[in-house]
Amino acid sequence: MSAAILSRRGFISASLLAGGGLLFDLNMPVARAADGTPVILTAFIRILPDNRVVIGAKNAEIGQGAKTMLPMLIAEELDVDWSQVTIEQTHAEAKIFGGQSAGGSRTTPREWLPTRQAGAAARAMLVAAAAQSWGVAPDTLRTGSGKVTDPASGKTMPYAALAAAAAKLPAPDPAMLKLKDPASFRIIGQSVVGVDTPGIAAGKPLFGIDFKLPGMLYAVLETCPAHGGTYKSANLDAVKALPGIAHVLTIKGDGTPESGFDGVAILSKSWWTANQARDMLKVDWDVGAVSSFSTEAYAAQAAARRKGKADGDIVRTGDVDAAFAAAAKTVSADYDYPFLAHGTLEPQNCTALFKDGSIEIWAPTQNPESGRALVAKTLNLPPEKIRINFTRIGGGFGRRLMNDYMVQAAAIAAQVPGVPVKLLWNRQQDMQRDFYRPAGWHGFRAALDKGGKLTAFHDHFVTFGKDGKPVRSAELPASELPAGLIDAVLLEQSFLTTNMPTGWLRAPGSNALAFVYQAFLDEVAQATGKDLPTLMLELLGDPKELARGPNGPPFVTERAKGVIRKAVAMGGWADRKTLPKGTGKGFAFYYSHMGYFAEVLEVTIVDGMPKVKTVWVAGDVGSQIINPINALHQAQGSVIEGLGQALAGQQITQVAGAVEQANYDTHPFLRINDAPEIIVEFVKTDYPPTGLGEPALPPVIPALVNAIHAATGKRIRTLPITAEMLA
Incomplete structure (x- = not known):
């Protein structure tokens, strides 16, 4: 954001509201996106006649706190008391409000300066208005609590x-804007309860x-x-004849999961009635092109591919073959992890009303545009004929970046014009129609010289892909550590x-790669006679910055070393060898979504299964924790979710x-009685x-399996963890 480009034209306009209030319409081209287009921030600040302030929250709220955090930034610089502020959710409209997506932990870095x-x-x-009224210079005046004061006259x-x-x-001239010194912050840095x-x-x-x-189906x-x-084909007429059924409709998909596959919709004034009728529906599906896929087949194919020649390189630096040939010792291991569902507490849903050639949508979406x-x-509609209203999201975790449920609701509503339609999935549908975290298989090798130094690293990554490219979320970055820290690295992939x-x-x-990379590096560290924190600090070496792609900031080794x-200080790492038998501590570090996190975890084996006692979390997300209570909850929630995986x-x-899985009994999440104590500190x-x-999620999984090894001597190289692995 240091390269922000401000434009005076269209930057701000102000207009009077009825009753004497003031509306600020702020439109600021402040930076350039990856494709060179401006990133626009538009927010509404309404100052009411009684001096209350209404601030528009423009981003979707999925529990990450943006609906509270962004208005906090505005209120701080506007210099009003938080007690004066009322927050209103805006609707979704990029042409008015700019980017409104919620994902990738991008809201804070994207909005910190412009907001x-x-x-x-x-x-x-x-x-300026006060200075003009009093005939004084603006820079002699002070603000606070929604007032302007002249210290000289009182x-x-x-x-x-x-x-x-x-x-x-x-x-105002954007170049002349003076932001507050952080030392004078009164709202930023204070714990604020979420507005909702x-x-x-x-x-x-x-x-x-x-x-x-009203009148919704x-x-x-x-x-x-x-x-x-x-x-x-299907028994459409038989289902339509059931009591309480208003419509039975077919939906034609375009063959992609984003736009929705073929389906049959049943509409009723009661969701229960419609869902019960679904059990009576008999559909003949053509599955000839998709019935051969199975978990058992994937595993067999991956095992064969991992031993053979890769489809292509991700990155190759140095002479990897020579380094392995000259190695005093090599370490090798195979790791894998499964597909995962999001399992959002609120199943996918969307309400739509198609009327007079336009459609209005109410959706819990992370990515409205x-x-x-x-x-x-x-629907073959111009985008301006579509209005999208945000509802609060009952669990996103990336699932609601995909809008298949919005498309389905719109396609159904378009067939019953003038009637509001609410599409709601049941839990089984939600589990079985997800956009899943892809499974993956890794074949690792590491070369060590006589002094125990890591001289070469190799990963043959087998995952899913098409036309020579990985499927969504199956990418392995060329910058994955230890790439950039040693000379000879080969990361290759097969699909x-x-x-x-x-x-x-x-x-x-990161939720998968951290597990396999940091767990394998723990094996490498053991082979060198060191622990993983020591190995990581040695690999990070002298201060330097490593490029992390064309759009992201560089990886700063000193920040990694800091966390x-x-x-290790927080977690009493030096005393780990004094723990009783069956108890162990593990460590892991990972850089994810511009956040640097290291975690130490203590585990005890109870009745043959790991019981996590404490997790110590050290994170570096920059110079300012905007809302400390929310920051703590984000880190703790990430740790709990990672442990559940x-x-x-x-x-x-x-x-x-x-x-196969249809509910939480077969795809379970961590229960409250299994949640450990989680201690979080931030390195500013x-x-x-x-x-x-x-970014607090990825390190906890390798820290866990490394702790299990310390407690039992057994290596966990596949997930999820079962009692049989520790027997």
Whole structure:
């Protein structure tokens, strides 16, 4: 954001509201995206006649705190008290509000400067109005608690009293905006309860699943159990004749999971009635092209491919073959992990009303503009004929970056114009129609010289792909450590085919790669007679910055070393050998979504299974923790989710192209009685703040399996962990 480009034209406009309030419409081209187009921030700040302030929250809220955090930034620079602020959710409209997606822990780094500038711009206009009224220089005035004060005369005016004058002033010069010194922050850095938390605790209808409209019909949608199967025929008339059924409709998909596969929709005034009728539906699906896919077949294919020649290189540096030939010792191991479902607590849902050639949508979406484009294509509508309203999201974790449920609801609503339609999946459908975290298999080798130094590293990664490219979320970055830290590195890949839709799961890619890389490096460290923190610190070496792709900031080795040292100090790493038999500590470090995290975990084997006692988390997400209580919860939630992926028995398996798991009993999540104590501390560094929704998750899984090895001597190289692995 240091290269932000501000534009005076269209930067800010102000207008009077009825009753004397002031509306600031802030439109700031502030930076350039990867494709060179401007990233626009537009927010609304309304100052009401009683000096209350209404701030528009423009991003989707999935529990990551953006609906509270972004207004905090505006309120800080506007210099009002938090008690004066009311927050309103905006609708989704990129042309008005700019980027509104929620994913990749990008909200904080993307909005940190421009959102603060929005508040500072409004404050500058109010100060200028006061200076003009009093005949003094603006820089002699002070602000606070929604008032402008002249220290010399003692005069004070609330912002509301300056509304009329401020509305007549020209926009401020962006180059002259002065942001607050962090030392003077009164809102940023303080723990603020989420704006929706009281309503959630009171059971208020905030989520998409709660939304209702008068005259609304509920829809259930049956699709082929084997992903990609196509519709042939069904007993539509028999189902339509059932009591309470309003419509039975067929939906034609375009063959892609994003736009939706073929399906049969059943509509009723009662969701229960529609869902019961679904059990009576008999559909003949054509599954010839997709019935051969199975978990057993994938495993056999991967085992064969991993031993053979790879399809291609991801990165090759140095003379890997020569380094292995000259090695004093080599270490090798095979690792793998399964498909995973998101399992959001709130099943996928969407409400749509098609009327007069336009459609209005109420959706718990993380990525509204993608949904708009898909709906426009499906219904052959101009994008401006589609209005998308945010509902709060009952669990996203990346699942709601995909908008298949929005497209399906729109396609159904378009067949019953003028009638609101609410599509709601049941739990089985939600589990079996996901965009899954892809499975993967890794064949590792490491070469060590006589002094125990790592001289070469090789990973043959087998995953899923098509046309020479990995499927969504199956990418292995060329910068995956230890690449960039040693001379000879070969990362190569081979592809299997699948009918499984894949997608981003919290800390995409990293949630799996951290496990296999940090667990294998723990094996390497043991072979050198060292522990993993020591090996990592040696590999990181002298201070340097490593490129991490064309769009991201560089990887700073000193930041990594900082959290490693912090975590081992927090977790009493030096005393780990004094633990009783059957108890062990493990360590892992990972860089994910611009966050540096190291974690130490203590585990005890109880009745043949690991019981995690404590996790110590050290994180570096830059110079400022905007909302400390939310930051703590994000880190703790990430750790719990990661432990669930490893310990709870989570995996998605296929037979004849269809997913077997149907509910939380077969794809379980960590229960509260299994949650450990989680101690979180942040290492503040002189870098812009970055996001916290994801980077604390990846290290906990390798820290767990490394702790299990310390406690039992057994290596866990596949997930999920079972009692048989420790027997």
